[in-house]
Amino acid sequence: MEDFAKACGLSRPTLAKFFDDPASVRPATRKRIEAALAQSDYRPNPFARNLNRRRARTIGIVVPTVADPFYAALVALLEEHCRSAGFWPLVLSSRGEAEGEALALRTLLDQRVSGALIASCGADALAEPARTLGERMPLVFLDSASGAAGGFVGNDNGQSVAALVDYLAEGGEAPAYLDMPDVNASARERRARYLSRMAERGLAPHRITPPGNGWDFERLGFEAMEAILQTGPPRFRSLLCANDRLALGALAAAFARGVTIGQAPGALRIAGHDDHPLSRYACPALTTMAQDVEAHAALATRMLLDALRDGPEAATRILLPARLTVRASA
Structure with a gap:
């Protein structure tokens, strides 16, 4: 990044500001950087950049399985909301097992993510890993809660x-x-x-x-x-x-x-x-x-972002009603 800054004739802080939010620099500066990027094919390394931060702009997403259409739809919506808020989603599957979920929670801790959205197996054995993770970052659970750690958005x-x-x-x-x-x-x-x-x-x-x-x-x-x-x-x-x-x-x-x-x-x-x-x-x-999967995803992401800004106490518990949909089978 130092070499690229010199090639552009700009300061490294200006480049860092551009890579965080291109709209945050002046149009002329943005055009200059974009031209240099096109010429050099330079791409910043997000992992290296995150090492210099107290916390990565990454949000962990844990679901039992992405093969289930409900969780597949939920993950797609959560990813969209995270990216729109300027965060990089990191999706992990627990395979529907307590051991797999505990491993996923440890991985999120090792990756220094900013917070996590978790559809938990809810096993008793997961209470301690969830509590440990919750002490380090805000958590919001979806679909199935895990003890008292973090907020929750789920079906009533x-x-x-x-x-x-x-x-x-x-x-x-x-x-x-x-x-x-x-x-x-x-x-x-x-x-x-x-x-x-x-x-x-x-x-x-x-x-x-x-x-x-x-x-x-x-x-x-x-x-x-x-x-x-x-x-x-x-x-x-x-x-x-x-x-x-x-x-x-x-x-x-x-x-x-x-x-x-x-x-x-x-x-x-x-x-x-x-x-x-x-x-x-x-x-x-x-x-x-x-179930209103879009509402689940939107509310859970907003709750997590509020907790990142205002502290873990911003995470609450929300139950959403489902709608009876009558079709030919009954």
Whole structure:
């Protein structure tokens, strides 16, 4: 950078100011630097520049997996918001495992990021790594919180699951519940709210445990429905699935067995949660609770930026309601 500054006939602080924000220098100076860049093909090294700073202008993003369409959409939006605010996003996947998330948190600490946006597995073992990271930088959790560290922006699972139970119960029989594996706090919250809402309505719960663990929800939903249908027609006429991916698997298994799905008399009604990008294109299209992923990303990024400016106490807890989206499956 010293050599490039001499070649431009400018000071190094002027160059540093330009690389932080090109609009911060005079137009003539900016044009001069851009011409020199084009001629020399010089590019600043952001890692080296960050070594000279107390904290890099980098924001860590941790999600369980980028293969899940919900998290893929969330990451894309978070990256966009971070870049718009002048930060460089660093995306890490925990593979949906506590060990992987702990490694991701240590990596963010080693990289001296400014702050982190984390969709946590929520395992008890992660409380200490999250607390350690939170002592060094602001944290905001999304989708699933991790103990008391940092702020949180997530779905109001109490509202959304109760709305689904009410809709299915009032439109037909009380719903059975196809649970998801205990992968994060949201799984536990949705399960608990199904049970409590059924009790509030004086209905007997019917919880179906998935035949396995992990994040392969379509397979788990398919296998759970296959096991139910092997012994004949299901003893329930409404099925609430903990997420849309489970519901898509259950829909496929029911179709393969010739089970009628939808609103017709005697048909099996199936609903999911999250409004997966493929839920509207399922056959039949899936009734679900739609989360506002854009609002989640925007609010979480703003909360983190506020905490970077005003201190960790600026990070709070925000629960967003989901919207009942009725389609042909229920």
